Structure formats: C-alpha cells, structure tokens
Amino acid sequence: MLMPAPDKTTLSRRDDICAALKAMLPAGCVIDDDATMRAYDADGLSAYRQMPLVVVLPETTQQVADVLRWCRDNDVKVVPRGAGTSLSGGALPLADGVLLGLGKFNQITDIDFENRCVVTQPGVTNLGITHAVQDEGFYYAPDPSSQIACSIGGNIAENSGGVHCLKYGLTTNNVLGIEMVTMDGDILRLGGKHLDAGNLDVLGVMTGSEGLLGVVTEVTVRILRKPATQRAILVGFDTAQEAGQAVSNVIAAGIIPAGMEMMDNPAINAAEDFVQAGYPRDAAALLIVELDGPEVEVDYLLDRVGEVMQRSGSSSLRVSQSEIERNQFWAGRKSAFPAVGRISPDYLCMDGTIPRKALPEMLTRMSAMSQKFGLRVANVFHAGDGNLHPLILFDANVEGELQRAEEFGAEILRNCVDLGGVLTGEHGVGVEKRDLMGEMFTEEDMKQQQRVKCAFDPGHLLNPGKVFPLLHRCAELGRLHVHHGALPHPELPRF
Amino acid sequence: MTFLPEAHEALEEFMRQAVADKTSLHIVGTGTKEKLGDMVTADASLSLAHLSGIVDYQPEELIMVAKPGTRLDEITVALAEKKQMLAFEPANLSFLYGAEHAGSVGGIIAANLSGPRRISAGAARDYLLGFTAVSGRGTSFTSGSRVMKNVTGYDLSKLICGSMGTLAVMSELTLKVLPRPETSTTLSVKCAALAPAQKALSAAFKSATEPSGGAITRASSGALSLGDEPAAAHVRLEGVAQSVADRTSTLCDVLAEFGRVSVLEQDASEALWQDIRDIRILDEAAEQVWKLSVTPSHVSEVITAITAQTVIRFFCDWAGGLIILSGAGEGLHQIVRSAVEAHGGGHASLLRAPDTMRGAIASFHPQPTALAGLHDRIRQSFDPLHLLNPGKMGSVSRDA
Known part of the structure; x- marks a missing residue:
C-alpha cells in the first residue's frame, strides 16, 4: 500500500508544529512522545501501521477550529480519528500529518424523547446512545458489529451499517444533524431536530465521506422505540444456492425482515465450535431471519417466512421460543469473526455488496476463487441487503500468503462489481479499497467526486491518500474541457 | 425554443455545446413545479419530458431504474402492480401549481419532495440509490449504485436530491422501492388547541405502535375542517391487518387522555393522507404558501409567534415538524423566518407566490455566510459557469 510521500519540510518543522499546537491547546491535549503516540499508529485495519507526526486531542469545537485553521494556514495535513475501529484504514495516520482525535468529545448533551432524538458529542460510542435511552424503551438503530467501541462521529464518517440496515437503514438514514468544522476552521451547523436540509444536503454528503470533507463535532440522531417483540428463525439448507434463492423469495413475498443473515458451512462449523449455538453442522448454508x-x-x-423457506427447500427450521434462544441464535453469527480467528492464524474480512439475486452465482464463483488461490474462505453475509463479508483464511507467517489473500480479496470485489454490486457496503474505501475504485467508477466519476472535495478542502490537507487512487490538484480539476485519455500531469502523485 | 432530448447521448451532446457556447439553461422535468424555487433567467430551455421510461424494475431487488422524465403516475402504477411503492410518498402538487398531473420522477427527486411517511420511512433523498447525469461541464458521470447498501465514494445522490437542477442534469435514476402496506387506519383525536394536539402526536410517536404519519388539521385549515374544534391530531398506522388492528387498540388507549378518539378505516384514511400529502386542504386562492420544517415540540411557539403578527391558515404534518401555511403580505417571509429561527431553528421555504413577489423573496431559507459560501463552491464544482437553472436556489456569487 503506497501512501503519499511525506513532505520533508513538514517533517523538519515538527518541533515548531508541536510547539504551536501546545500553545493553542490546554495542557495534555498534545501528544508528541513516541510511546504514547504508538497507541494511535493504526485503526481496525491493523495490517497497516504508521506513526503520526503528532497527536492532538482537543476538548472543544473552537479548539478543533483553531487546530484546523492553523494547519491550513501552515500547510499541514490532518487525519481525523474517532475510536479508531475503521476496518478500511480510514484513520491510518500520515507521517507528516497531525492526528486529530475526538476522544475527549465523550458527552451526550441532550436526550429529547418528545422529539425522539439525541444530541451527542462525536466521541460517544454507538452503543452508548442506546444505553442512554433504553430505560425509556428507545434505541439507536444502526448497529455495526463494533458498536460497543466505535464512536458515533466515526459512524458518520463511514456511514456505518449493521445487521438491521435492511429495515432501519444505514447511519445516513438516522442522522438528523451535525455540527462540523471545515479545514478553513469554519464551524457549520447542518440540520438539527427538524427534518431535511432546506437547501443543498451537505449533511448527506458529509455522511460517509471518510473524514475527507470536515470534522464532526456534534451529532443529532433519531432514536426509535424498541419493538415490542423480536423473534428469530434459524433455517438450514443443503445448498448455498437454495439459501440465496430463499433470501430473494422472502423479499419477493413483500416481507422486509429486521435482519436476514447467511453463513456458509465453514462459518457455521467455526461458530458452532466456538459458542455451541445449536447450528446444523451439516447444512451447506444457514439463514438467520x-x-x-x-x-x-x-x-x-x-408463519409466512416459514412457508417461504419450506417452499425454497429448507432442510431444517427452528423458531426462537424465548429471548434466551433468540440470543443463542445470534451468538454464533455475532462471534463468527473471532470463531474464524480460532481456526486460522489470520483472516481478511472483505465487504462487497451484490444484488440479492446474484448470491447463488457469487457463492459458486467464491468456491472457484478459493480453489484458484489455494486459500479457504468462510462466508458471513448480511444477505437481506446483499452485503457480503467473506473471511479469507491465511497464515501471515507463510511466505506469500498475505499477498495471495489480498489478491483473492481484490478478485472478490471485482466480482461484486461485475455482478452489478459495489466495492464496499459498510466498511468504507479508506486505504484498503482505494486502488480498486477504478473498477467501479470511471475517471470522470472520480473527478467529480474529487471536485466536491475541493469545495471543502482545496489544499487536500484533510485525510489525503484515502478513498481516491489519484490525487488531482484542485486547479486541474477545476479546469474545463479536460482532455480524455491523456494524462496531462505526469507529476501528480499516483498511489 | 425548448430542447427535448430523448436519450442520454443527445442530452450530453446538447450540454457539451451549451458549455462551449456558455448558454445558460432553464431545466425542467415535465414542468409541473416550475414555480417552485426562485425565478430562473436563462438563454435556453431544456425539458426532460421525452427522456422518459422505466428502464429496469426488479421487485425482488427492491429497485427501479427510470429516466427522469418518467411520469410519477406511470411509476406508481407499475409499482402498484407488484404491490410496491415509493415509500417517501411523493406529493402531487398539481393542486398548488395548477398542473395537470403529478409531474416527473426527476422533478420529485430534484425537489426532494416527501410526503407524510417522511417521518417514519425517510425522505426522497433516502431512496435515491444512484444516478447518471451530465454536469455543467458537459461531462457525464455516475454516482451510487443499484444496491441497497453502498458506501463507495461520496454519496452524491444526497447532493443531487433537492438541488433543483442546479448541479447536473440527471439522465437516469435508481430508486429503492418497498412493499406497500397491506392496510392502513387513522386515529383522530380532537383537541382544544394546537399544543395539546402536538402532545398527542408526540405520545403516539413515543408509543410502540409505529405510526407512519402524524398530522394536525384545524378548523381553519380549509376543506378538512373538523367542526368547531380548534385542532385535530391524526395518527396513521400501516401494515399487515392483524398488526394494524392490534396497534389501533393500543393507540386508542394512548390517545384517549387527549380527547375523543375516532377511527378512519382504510378508504377514508387514505383520502385524508392524500389530501395532506398534496396540500389540498389549504385555501386555493391563497397569495402565498409556505413550508416550514421545525422541531416538532416547538410547533406551537412558532405558530403563536406568526399569528401574533399576521393571519394565516395552516396544517401540520411530520408529527408537528412540518407546517404548511398560507397567508399574504410583503412582510410574511420575514415573520415566518424569524419565528422559525427564534423557536428551535429549522427552515422556511416558499412554495407558491405571485411572480411579482417571487422575484423579491428568496424561496429557500437564507444560509449563514460560511455555509452559503460552501454551497456556492459545491455548485461551482459541478457547474463552474453557472449554466444550470441559474438563480433557482438563490443568487450565486460569480467568480471573477
């Protein structure tokens, strides 16, 4: 993974930069010793590590604005970071960049049941919001698997999903407003307790922008009343193809379940070995609806889902009879990653989305790819919305296996796009899928996206090196009639 | 002269020429909501009425791909055949604008117009999964995808939605569609005033009955006046029959403390929400019609602040968070906007006014300077020469 070459001038100015940041922030808000900075050298994509130039942990929105404006004026890059749980390297530091942590923004500021929303600082965890409102019977719907640790600010940056997106949407569908700071140091309030933008939907484009457009300093989310009843149904199939078809059949019957998950045989057995959830070990695929x-x-x-499943050729079917049993059904699914971690020294978790109807075809291709690369794969899918999480098993200590696993992963994502899907359903592009963007977008598609970036951050100072494989200068992007095909600026950094 | 492209290629060619000639364009879908937004002065007209048709509809994938000029009626019929719908409940504003039909799907998306189900199911912007368009640079680009769950690249669908044709001209849209609810019921409760009616809605939305609509009508709202009662709160429940029956019973108990509860069964319920969605319950001859998005619990304060200064008719939707009001007078925009700003924040957009007034009043709520600057830069990133619907969303500061 090639990152932009660190700017030597910035590196040589490090002492001055640290001194300037210390002068504008309270004591304890600037971390510049290697031992403490080490905690920030990676996010959830831990295969990539990089020590930042310096870490700052501001305490107020004004301090965030001061830091950003100073960095802009002094041409210093900034990488924002929430809880650091990104699976795509969105918060991977830059050697010549200030790492801006929002960890001190950890307070919920307003719980408003009358308007069914919560106003919170961005460092509060996703689950922290639910914890704050659950006594009144409410919850915050998006539930990424890292919800115990991931921050709501990071959720905005990544447009995080979860198991229940099919019915309740992603982060973008559950955020009402934010306060954000631009690279210019301007503090903007977008939305709030009212609905819609009333002009351009800047909140909408900020959500999922992976920390490239601005830094979120406050969030207003809608909360939902907890459903009166939740029950799950566990369905086994003799072939993965039948299970894939069953998923489409449920939707075609006009039913939108709260969640519809799928595991293949290797994932079923890994989970069963780990938590004894009572899964049918001989099933080729398992659905949890x-x-x-x-x-x-x-x-x-x-009853209706049961009928659809039987018509689709299910080999076993169990309905949860108690809350304990429902949680047991989920225990295997929710521990699928650590369970796979037990059967393989290392694994890569991929995150593409395909049209639901392509699930059977994708599974066939996955087996073929597994053979081709000589690596095992365990499949865990958010099947209801076509979001795949293939886990590629490998051993980093075996020469060449990591590289082969990464090639396998890239081929899976290419196949997702080929089947009409996308590179990432919920983990983000970050650095992980950056160089695959061209599989899904044309040069012109990406240029228009980068022009939007230029409207926020013309100096490319905020989280550069993420999402886009080629860093165009804004002046070049702004020009009209760009010549097709030719590469007019061979000096531009390509990575 | 109005150019009416029938295919993407013709649109792109036309746009390329317009950019080369610096020809500014007045862009419409089928022209049913032309009077929404500020007045546009342009060199030429572009209509998408012939760039029309459903390209791909996959009910089991919950997606529909359509060209922007496709009539909303055509889409609604195609979806109804498969018992599906556009869940954001697009409004038919033909009553307001004197149009013959509900307009085009591109127009609905460009204006981000959502109906009563906005409160539970989300806005138009939540249902645009992807699009292809030609920018004000004369170049085609695609954003988003045809799948539900996608975070690849910036979500430009959100920007396009509600941009009133000022960023790019869409040539194809992919929409998420959902199953239609099997049945619906509305519970209405008569209240002494607006404030308790809003409280009744709040109680309904706080309950576990999953309302999909919450509106307040008043005797003075117009055709739907309910006797002499100062306000009536309406709550809609939708879903499978057994569930609706069960929730109706629970919600009756919740609402009983606010007044006498009556139940509207399916047909009457649907008629009520259609009238609310299409803004048919205001005075037809009103000089100005405004749309206010406010914090639901502040609705009463906002209305009080306005009625202290002028006479209006109004009704509320979105659990109290949407006020549609009619009134008159050159100072109405200031009264309305300062009331919103002083009581919890939000925005007020002008839906209809005589052309003489539209030239003088900003249709969209003025933004703070820093945000307005960002909006300008975003527009320029798509349309550097300000060729697309210039002035539609307010004046854009031109580059030197």
Missing part, C-alpha cells in the same frame, strides 16, 4: 414489531405481527410473519 429476525422479525420485530407487535407480537401478532411477528407471529404472522414468522
């Missing part, structure tokens, strides 16, 4: 709502509705839909 969750339904929620009033009890009569859940009962009715369980």
